Amino acid sequence: MPTLVQSLKKHDLGHLRILAQIWGVELSAGERKRARDELGEKLLNGALVAELIEALPVDAAQALKALLQNGGRIPWAKFERQFGEIREVGAGRRDREEIYLAPVSAAETLFYRALLARAFFDHPNGAQEFAYLPDDLLGIIQGEGKATRPAKSLGRLARPDECAHISPATDHLLDDITTLLAALRLGWDEPPFGLETSLRFTRDLLPAARLIIDGGELQTDSIKIFLETERSEALNQLIRIWRESEMINTLHQIPTLICEGAWVNPVLDTRKALLGFIENIPKNKWWSLRSFIADIKKAYPDFQRTAGDYDAWFIRRADDGVRLRGFGHWDEVEGALIRYFIVGPLYWLGLVDLASTIEKGGETAFRVRGKLVEGKEKDSEKINLNSSGQVIVSRHVARSVRYQLSRFCNWEKSNNPDEYRYQITPSSLERAREQGLKISHLLGLLRKFSAVDIPPSLSRALQRWDANGTEARVETMSILRLSKPEDLEMLRKSKAGRFLGEVLGPTAVVVQAGASSKIMAALIEMGIFMKDETDK
The missing domain is CATH 3.30.70 (Alpha-Beta Plaits)
Structure with missing residues (x-):
């Protein structure tokens, strides 16, 4: 973006003297170019910038904060709609009426303090006019922690009834990824039973984490490292990947929406904006979800539509196919995105706890955690095995063990969310053999990780099957x-x-x-x- 001096080029000497007056600096030059250079030198002072910003009215401070949160520039139409206009007046009226002393908007306040300029910049859709903060001033403000007014938390504390029933964050996402990877290794499109988190979210994480590539090819070395990584570190890795990956499109994951067409939404900028709003919320305090969404709508409605255009994206409602076009559908698109962002990815990644007014009801509050979930795999935890070939694996058993074991078995539905059930059958053993697995490998897993010795009858059955194949069958004829x-x-x-x-x-x-x-x-x-x- 242009520097302060570059941004002042179009202003007359009178305007430059107004800036000097408001900033409280002496301007000795009597010629416009020299006055511009002198002013540019004197205003680029960290202490002076901090002092000026500290004195900003609340609405102007919010406008400045919006610029900072958007990298120093916002499309002009969007900025003007949110923070007001700058009156177009000639130098004579400006000086005669001294309109700069009574600005009509937050935008005009920043304009007469050199904290706001406007210019055309390149954009994927062609040249577009932006409101911007001069680049060198942006650098000073970002480098001075005290230069910006402390951010106000959006929303409010939750009422007691809004957090009556609590759902603490977990690291069960790690187990769901293990389940999905095992299913893909078996050649299935998805597990036979639903995940605790979200199949779409979990599936989107795999290529971002380089666990699969090229449309679905599993990366066995990367999978082995991931499964053997300690749980808290594995979860931290997923959080970093999710924060930085443009492959994970949160808007497209929302189950109530269908996104169609070739338009592109700003995935990383949107995620950064939402995380910025959440970072201002006090840690370990229950926060009203509805009021948080309402305050974003009021203060930063265009957090994901940088051009403020609510007609360009083709989004339909999933249940009836109605197109959600225009700002009137903000709650169904932006509002739904914020809600999903919190009760979905942030919760699944262990970053927030959730609460509701009724048990198993819609979420009404969330709590930003002061520290991450610390799930642990227990070395002492063993798998349970019986003589009929049924295998029960606790969630706390090492993920790599369950991943390997599940490839030898048929999967059975479990009513206990903390355990996985499998059954060894001739068909599951044949499937494993086709993938190059050996009965000796299965026996080794069972000997090492079973809570009891392998029942002799099961051991004999496995060895006979290895030697002779299936020796008994039931047929319908x-x-x-x-x-x-x-x-x-x-x-x-x-x-x-x-x-x-x-x-x-x-x-x-x-x-x-x-x-x-x-x-x-x-x-x-x-x-x-x-x-x-x-x-x-």
Whole structure:
């Protein structure tokens, strides 16, 4: 962005003297260029900048804060809509009426203090006019901690009824990622049972964390490192990845919205803005979610629409397909985004606790945690195993153990959220064998991590299957029973005989699947009616 001196080039000498008067500095130069250079030198003083900002009215301080939160510039139309206009007057009226002493808006206050200028900058959609803070002043303000008015927290403390039922943050996201990775390794698109967090959010984390690449290829080395990383450090890594990744588009994850078309939303800038609002909230205090959203709407409604354009994005409501176009749908888009941001990613990443007025009701309050969740995998925690091949794995068992074990088993639904249930079956063992896994590997896992010794019958069954494959099976078949042995012999010699299978006795034989009608026709030709018990 332009510097202070560059921003002053279009102003006349009278305007420069007004700036000197408001800043409280002497301006000795009598020629515009020299006066501009002199003023630029004197105003770039950290202590003087801090003093000027400290004296700003509240509305002007909020306008300055908005500029700082947006990297020093905001589209002019958006800035003017939020912080007011700058009157276009000639030098004569300006000096005669001294309008700079009674500004009509926050924007005009900053303008007559050299804290606001306007210019056209390049933009993906073409040149666009911006309100901006001169670059060197921006650097001074950002470098002086006391130069900006302390940020006011948006929203209010939650009432007792708003936090009656508490849902503390967890690190269960780590377990969901383990589950999803194991499912993908087995060739499934998703786990057979739902996740505790969000399948969409968890799936979006995987490529951002480089656990999968190229549209789904698993990175086995990266997965091994992740699964063996201590839980608190693994969660910290995910938080850093989520903060910095443009691949994770929070707006597109909201289940109530459908985003379509080629438009692009500012993923990182939006996340940074929302985190900035949340960082101003006192730690470990219950905060009203509704009032927080309402205050953002009032003070910073365009936090994700940098141009203030509410018509360009094609977003539909998921339940009825209605297009959410215009500022009138702010609550359904921006409001929904803020709510999802807090009760979704921030909660799943262990950064906030949630609360509601009723048990298992909609969230009404949140609490920014002073420290992260500290979940631990317990070395002493073992898996439970019985002689029928059922395996129960606690959440506290090392994630790498569950990931490996789940590849040998069928997955079963568990009613206990802190355990995972699996069943060893011939089909699950065959699937594991096709992926290059060995029974010796499974036996090694069970010996090392089971709470009890492997039941001898299960050990023998696994070793026999390894040597001989499946030795017993249950089948569903159709059986034809005739009253006389000679009728069966005649049927076997007929054209329909090719549809008969294994002979089970003098008057009983297996009928091939789907061949009942052909057998019935052949029997009628023999003068025999057949009753099909399978035809219900």
